[in-house]
Amino acid sequence: MPLVELRDVEKRYGRGAAEVAALRGVTMDVERGEFVAVLGRSGSGKSTLMNLLAGLDRPTSGTIRVDGRDLSQATPAELAAYRARTIGVVFQQFHLLPGRTAAEQVALPLVLDETPPGERAALVAAALDAVGLSRRATHVPAELSGGEQQRVAVARAVVRKPPLLLCDEPTGNLDSVNAEAVVDLLSGLRARLGCTVVMITHEPDLADRVASRRVRMEDGRIAP
Amino acid sequence: MRAADLRREAWRALRASPLRTLLTGGGIAVGTMALTLILSLSLGLTGVLAELVATDEQLRHLVVMPGFGRAESRKNGGAAPAVEGEMSDVKRQRLQRVMLKRTRGGPPFQVRSVVIDAETEKELSALPGLESARPFLQERFELSFPGADGRNAAPTTEKPQGALSLAIQADHPYYPGRLLAGRWFARDDEPGVVIHEYVLYRMGITSDEAQAALVGKTIRLTARKSTAMQQAAAMLGIGPRGDAPVAYTEDVPVLGVIRERFGMERANVLEEAFAMQADLFLATDFARKLWDRQEGRGGPQAMLLTAESIGDVESVESRVGDMGLEVRSIREGVQAMQTFLNVMTAVASVLAGIAVFVAALGIVNTLVMSVLERTKEIGLLKALGATDGDVARLFVAEAALLGFAGGAIGTALGWALSLVGDAIGRRLIEQAFLMPYEGDLFRFPAWLTFAGLAFAVVVACTAAIVPTLRAARVDPVAALRS
């Protein structure tokens, strides 16, 4: 059974004349252990797809199954639990919280998940170690470079060892050297943690570098 | 989220904008302070009132004095008196009001025609619903020390000193507490006087030692013949002239020396109206014996009636009024004072409530700002697995912490100010009455501390409802895209 199954997923924003069809029937499977790179022009629906996969939004029609669970039927509480346990998310803008140390950023999913305080430090240390930032644990975002900030965000995404890692243009705000370092990191984590990665990117070179499969989106559909 | 994590996150959010937190928390603190302070004062004053009345016995008391007979307004149950003649309605009403007003206090320049004679006294004692009836006997004496006979080392005075006596029972709850020397009466028929330090001063006995040495010595009471008119005058402190013939003299021992009652001291309020001018006190039965030594004087100047229950006071009051006598009780006065105090407390509480309401608006504002500023953070928390409930709890915790801190500071300030207010009020009372004041002005019981704190937290959490709902409803997709 594939980890992710998308069947005829449609997503429309707005109503009537203002209606925008962001996804027009997406059917796709992602197998366990895959590293899928999603490419496509701006506005083609990549982020919309990602938000649906992340359980942050619901499809207008169609079904999304992750790990056998139908997200379109899940209650809000089930979706929150899904976001906490099944996925990790990385964004283009890092979305680190100002004024908190790297260790505190990484601990956030553990706080939300009610992980006993005694178990948190070890998990945080392991995650920071996995992204090579053990020595930056007490630094706040303002004291970190862009590449380091994104690596903290990656550590935050994997601290609970989720089976599915979702990254929406994680290299969009990084120079090429840092971009390569981050995708290499994602690739390494996939191997080390045995997780599945879906990554959106603009750059075919990066996709070639790490992806096991490339998917191209065009106008709300998967291009053949 | 765990409680400890919630607390830490709330604290972090408040610390992120210290000035805003300080101002908002300050608002809550001031509101809580005002409220606890007002409640503290109200509790204290209610206590003072309760102590002043001391027992419900005083509420059952009535004082009966000679009256002007049955007034027109009393006869027809307080209805408007008839005004004859042709006139406008406005003028008629005006005149009716004048008549009501004038008859209530008795007609002017008219002698109180209904006195308390032996007959009336019996009638009063037999009224239904009455527990006891005690006469107030006030009498005018001239005081002197028969020092020349060798029994007495007390100073002889050149001029006899005029003094007003009042009869008080031996088992009185308050008078013995005011003794400066000697003792109070052991029995109601004990011959002797308890004398006021002021009349001794007027007689030239000034030092504490001289005053104490007087106890056990003999004092001479000289009574002059007086008429009913002169008795009435005696009540106003205008005694019979020294040229009236002497009715009798009586030599009695000085049992004790007493001082004045001041301001807030416990007292029987109705009795005090008579005791105010008293220079010396006699035991009731002994006083009656002296009183009866002059013939044809009629009954006492006043009677103190005690109703069987507070509920009987009103009916006794109207019966006595029907006898044409003047009657007063403090039941209505105390009730009016209590009502006044309650109204004052309510008004002050409303004002303090407005302060708390304004503070609550401050909290609403702070939290709305906080939600707006942290929209992105809320979106991220949701993306990391926070439920709507988690987000709501974060903001409620922030408000509750603000309320708790503000409430704690406010309650502490309220308590501190109640101590200051108590000290200042005490000093003012002591300056006014020249007496140490034992009672409370402000009371700050433990429950008020908890109530102040709980109230601040509840207000803060209530203020958090709307901002919290906004926070919980943040759409993570929109929040993260911006």
Ligand SMILES: Nc1ncnc2c1ncn2[C@@H]1O[C@H](COP(=O)(O)OP(=O)(O)O)[C@@H](O)[C@H]1O
């Ligand atoms: N909340 C929204 N309301 C209306 N239109 C939206 C909304 N989100 C995305 N869209 C539209 O949907 C289309 C797909 O957007 P998106 O998935 O963000 O594209 P991509 O990530 O590939 O650049 C775009 O035309 C965009 O304008």
Ligand SMILES: [Mg+2]
């Ligand atoms: Mg996008």
